[in-house]
Amino acid sequence: MAQQAVESSSANNPPQITPHPVHSLGMRGGLGKTLLVAFLLLTIVPLSLLAFLTYNQIQQDTGRKLVASLEAMAALKEAYLVDRIEGYERELTLLASKLEESGNLTAELETLLGLDPALTELVLVDGKTGAVLARSGISGQESRVFESLGTAGQGLVMMAGDRPMLAVRHSWDDRQLVGLVGWDALREIIVDHDLPDGGATSLVLEGGWVLSTEGLNLLSPGGEEADSEGIAHLLQGEIGSGAYVNQVGVPVYGAYRWNPELGVGILAEESQSRAQAAGNALTALIVGMTLAVALVTSALAAVVTRRVTRPIVQLTEKAAWMARGDLDQRVMISRTDEIGVLARAFNRMAAELRVLYDNLEAKVAERTQQLEAANEQTQVYLIQLATSAEVARVATSIRDLDVLLATVVTLIDQSFELLHTSIYLLNEGGEWATVVASRDQSGGEDSRSVPVPDRVKGEGRAVIDRVVTDGRRRVVRAVPHSNGQGGSEQEKQLQPAVVCEMAVPLKVKDRVLGVLLLQSGRVDDFYDGQQVVYQSLSDQISIAIENARAYTAERETVERLRELDRIQSQFLTNMSHALRTPLNTIIGFSRVLLKELDGPLNEVQRDDLDAIYDSGRQLLGLINDMLELSHLELGVAPFAPSDVDLAETISGVMATARALARGKAVQLYEEVPSDLPAVYTDGQRVRQVILALLTNAVKFTADGSIYLRVAVDDGQVTISVRDTGVGMPREERERILADVLPDEAESGQTRPGFGLAISKRVVERLGGRIWVDSVEGSGSTFSFTLPIGRPGDQGTS
Amino acid sequence: MARDLRNLRVLIVEDNVRNYALLARLLSFMGVKQTEWKRSGWHVLEFAREAMPQVDLILLDIHLPEEDGYEVLTRLRKDERFQGTKIVAVTADITGQNLTRAQTAGFDGFLAKPIDVDLFPDQIRRILDGEVVWDLG
Numbered sequence: 001m002a003q004q005a006v007e008s009s010s011a012n013n014p015p016q017i018t019p020h021p022v023h024s025l026g027m028r029g030g031l032g033k034t035l036l037v038a039f040l041l042l043t044i045v046p047l048s049l050l051a052f053l054t055y056n057q058i059q060q061d062t063g064r065k066l067v068a069s070l071e072a073m074a075a076l077k078e079a080y081l082v083d084r085i086e087g088y089e090r091e092l093t094l095l096a097s098k099l100e101e102s103g104n105l106t107a108e109l110e111t112l113l114g115l116d117p118a119l120t121e122l123v124l125v126d127g128k129t130g131a132v133l134a135r136s137g138i139s140g141q142e143s144r145v146f147e148s149l150g151t152a153g154q155g156l157v158m159m160a161g162d163r164p165m166l167a168v169r170h171s172w173d174d175r176q177l178v179g180l181v182g183w184d185a186l187r188e189i190i191v192d193h194d195l196p197d198g199g200a201t202s203l204v205l206e207g208g209w210v211l212s213t214e215g216l217n218l219l220s221p222g223g224e225e226a227d228s229e230g231i232a233h234l235l236q237g238e239i240g241s242g243a244y245v246n247q248v249g250v251p252v253y254g255a256y257r258w259n260p261e262l263g264v265g266i267l268a269e270e271s272q273s274r275a276q277a278a279g280n281a282l283t284a285l286i287v288g289m290t291l292a293v294a295l296v297t298s299a300l301a302a303v304v305t306r307r308v309t310r311p312i313v314q315l316t317e318k319a320a321w322m323a324r325g326d327l328d329q330r331v332m333i334s335r336t337d338e339i340g341v342l343a344r345a346f347n348r349m350a351a352e353l354r355v356l357y358d359n360l361e362a363k364v365a366e367r368t369q370q371l372e373a374a375n376e377q378t379q380v381y382l383i384q385l386a387t388s389a390e391v392a393r394v395a396t397s398i399r400d401l402d403v404l405l406a407t408v409v410t411l412i413d414q415s416f417e418l419l420h421t422s423i424y425l426l427n428e429g430g431e432w433a434t435v436v437a438s439r440d441q442s443g444g445e446d447s448r449s450v451p452v453p454d455r456v457k458g459e460g461r462a463v464i465d466r467v468v469t470d471g472r473r474r475v476v477r478a479v480p481h482s483n484g485q486g487g488s489e490q491e492k493q494l495q496p497a498v499v500c501e502m503a504v505p506l507k508v509k510d511r512v513l514g515v516l517l518l519q520s521g522r523v524d525d526f527y528d529g530q531q532v533v534y535q536s537l538s539d540q541i542s543i544a545i546e547n548a549r550a551y552t553a554e555r556e557t558v559e560r561l562r563e564l565d566r567i568q569s570q571f572l573t574n575m576s577h578a579l580r581t582p583l584n585t586i587i588g589f590s591r592v593l594l595k596e597l598d599g600p601l602n603e604v605q606r607d608d609l610d611a612i613y614d615s616g617r618q619l620l621g622l623i624n625d626m627l628e629l630s631h632l633e634l635g636v637a638p639f640a641p642s643d644v645d646l647a648e649t650i651s652g653v654m655a656t657a658r659a660l661a662r663g664k665a666v667q668l669y670e671e672v673p674s675d676l677p678a679v680y681t682d683g684q685r686v687r688q689v690i691l692a693l694l695t696n697a698v699k700f701t702a703d704g705s706i707y708l709r710v711a712v713d714d715g716q717v718t719i720s721v722r723d724t725g726v727g728m729p730r731e732e733r734e735r736i737l738a739d740v741l742p743d744e745a746e747s748g749q750t751r752p753g754f755g756l757a758i759s760k761r762v763v764e765r766l767g768g769r770i771w772v773d774s775v776e777g778s779g780s781t782f783s784f785t786l787p788i789g790r791p792g793d794q795g796t797s
Numbered sequence: 798m799a800r801d802l803r804n805l806r807v808l809i810v811e812d813n814v815r816n817y818a819l820l821a822r823l824l825s826f827m828g829v830k831q832t833e834w835k836r837s838g839w840h841v842l843e844f845a846r847e848a849m850p851q852v853d854l855i856l857l858d859i860h861l862p863e864e865d866g867y868e869v870l871t872r873l874r875k876d877e878r879f880q881g882t883k884i885v886a887v888t889a890d891i892t893g894q895n896l897t898r899a900q901t902a903g904f905d906g907f908l909a910k911p912i913d914v915d916l917f918p919d920q921i922r923r924i925l926d927g928e929v930v931w932d933l934g
Binding site: 577627 | 815822892
């Protein structure tokens with residue numbers, strides 16, 4: 001039931017499906033970016049690689065081409081130089097043939113010089129000595145240089161002071177004509193515009209002189225080291241080419257060519273940066289192209305990506321909306337490709353989901369309704385249970401029948417919200433069913449008797465007749481005479497109409513005690529489940545009625561018994577008094593006679609008077625015992641407890657008992673511990689009991705011993721009286737203390753009395769216990785206990 | 798017989814004539830000459846001064862017609878004529894309730910019926926000597 005309640009509570013609040021707006025799903029960035037990056041990587045990386053390789057190739061080709069052209073240039077320059085030198089030699093030969101060696105050689109030389117404008121000087125040297133024979137137009141300072149021309153085998157090009165000169169020779173006989181070509185002519189050879197822009201040609205002389213268009217530079221004063229790789233190669237007389245850094249620190253391509261005959265090296269160099277300028281332009285073109293291609297590719301990739309991802313993103317978003325519960329999402333994609341198929345499948349799936357979800361909602365609603373119904377039923381059960389429990393509680397706590405039924409009726413009426421609830425009880429003869437408790441919603445109470453004529457013919461309340469007759473519950477729907485059994489017309493109109501009623505028998509086993517009548521204004525009341533509940537309630541009420549009746553009867557019995565006791569006590573008291581008055585006369589006068597106050601008596605008279613006096617005393621004893629017994633029974637006998645010295649009490653009693661035993665062959669012994677504690681009890685009563693036991697022992701012991709023994713054990717004292725008398729059979733032992741019987745007298749020797757019966761009650765009143773052990777023929781032992789401490793003392797219970 | 802009881806004046810209030818007779822006999826054996834019998838307390842108070850101007854001892858039954866012994870005792874104690882009189886309850890009612898009441902009422906003695914013939918003379922003498930005697934039978 002609890003589980004139902006839990007389920008129903010959750011069913012009351014079905015989970016609300018609230019579509020949340022999808023702000024960002026992160027899908028557009030994801031798939032699109034991935035695709036775009038992939039596209040770009042796939043285009044730009046190969047393009048860049050291609051561009052790089054191409055650029056590299058171009059660079060290499062350019063270098064190679066340049067070097068080749070530089071080599072060709074160097075060769076060309078050399079050839080040109082040689083050609084020019086040969087041209088000068090031919091001219092010199094021609095001039096030599098015109099030399100006549102007339103007197104004035106100098107004039108002659110100057111004349112010759114005038115013939116050839118390319119020559120700046122002409123020197124005639126003696127072929128054998130090398131001495132300068134004559135020269136033209138040279139200042140004195142320069143002549144020193146020329147003086148060494150004939151003697152030293154210098155190279156073709158030489159330095160004339162700080163200016164280089166080309167010396168051309170023509171030898172014949174013992175003469176040698178040296179023609180010097182000036183700087184300007186040399187320069188014309190060097191400067192050549194055939195080279196690409198920025199290229200330069202230099203002549204390198206022995207000793208590290210570099211002759212370039214910019215002038216003459218001494219590379220190294222020592223002439224042994226060169227900063228430039230090309231010059232270094234030249235100075236070593238090599239022919240070749242390469243890429244290196246030249247003497248002014250510029251990276252160049254260079255071709256070098258040493259002409260040993262001339263003693264001159266040709267160096268053609270082209271700056272690498274210049275050379276690469278062309279390649280750079282090409283590189284720029286390639287990079288630009290690549291970038292352009294990349295840009296176009298990117299744009300295309302973006303477009304393609306967008307075209308591919310947009311429907312996917314849309315699908316994704318819709319799917320996300322659906323996941324959040326909005327099942328009315330549809331994808332608007334009309335394409336024929338796979339995405340179109342996907343979209344159509346998505347829409348179909350969404351529609352099916354919608355249908356499934358609707359079904360589910362319907363099922364949930366249905367289940368919720370069921371749970372609510374179950375919950376309601378549970379509530380009803382709970383109320384019924386609570387009412388049942390309350391009725392049960394009332395039934396056990398209220399003993400007055402009228403109060404009980406009124407409470408129960410109110411309880412039922414309020415718990416089940418009925419219009420009217422009443423309980424009818426049958427009288428003893430079963431002729432009348434009387435409303436003993438009644439309640440309606442207005443709180444009014446109704447009480448009247450309804451005759452049960454012939455059990456069937458009751459008007460209006462025939463249902464009660466029938467229920468009483470066969471003891472079965474009945475439900476009447478469409479109750480003919482609505483609204484209870486009374487009240488004015490106005491009251492009836494004010495009250496809601498009774499539409500159904502139920503009469504439940506109040507039964508114990510098969511006996512019908514009465515009827516519980518319930519009236520309701522609800523059409524759906526009193527159906528199967530409820531009937532069982534009301535039947536169970538009725539059963540409880542029935543038991544409560546029986547209990548209350550039994551309690552009442554019991555209480556009445558107790559009161560009657562108490563009254564009887566009181567009457568008996570009063571009777572005994574009165575009787576005792578009434579009997580004592582004549583006994584006073586009988587005992588008194590017989591004693592007066594026995595004392596011979598009225599004159600002497602003969603033997604027979606004395607015996608007769610003895611009998612009268614003795615019987616009178618016996619009668620008095622019996623009356624006293626009777627009175628005492630009744631007072632003990634009623635609990636009105638006085639008890640006065642105090643701290644009692646048992647040893648003293650016992651010694652007194654023993655003296656009396658010894659007096660009783662006088663004339664019999666009976667010995668009395670006592671055994672009392674010396675450290676006997678004071679006992680909180682009624683000393684007179686204890687004395688009475690011990691005396692009664694001793695009297696009894698003496699009575700049944702004709703010849704023998706009587707032992708009185710006192711023992712202390714576990715907070716109590718045990719006093720026992722043992723005799724060696726006749727003893728008693730088991731059955732007598734059992735009843736001797738239980739029954740209120742006069743002690744049996746032994747052939748008139750002793751007086752009968754109620755000593756033992758009184759002793760038993762006295763001991764019990766003192767909080768002890770009394771019992772007897774006996775073996776027939778070998779005596780009896782009567783024992784009783786007394787608590788030592790006051791009641792409530794610690795450790796003396 | 799140390800005391801001479803011949804001049805002792807005794808009133809016996811008793812509704813049973815035989816019991817009166819017994820007491821009277823016992824008293825006469827003791828030497829008492831002046832014994833008067835009254836059936837009720839009322840009769841005691843009405844009793845003529847001339848007949849017995851001084852009363853030494855009253856033996857008073859508790860169960861009496863009209864007034865009970867306690868009421869009689871109260872009235873007697875108020876009368877100056879009985880100021881020196883020993884008043885002794887003689888009753889068959891020996892219930893604890895009655896005993897308690899008798900003790901507080903102010904009797905000079907209590908003799909239970911049936912009276913002990915052997916002890917009676919001594920008990921009376923002790924009471925006359927001023928001792929309070931309680932014989933519960």
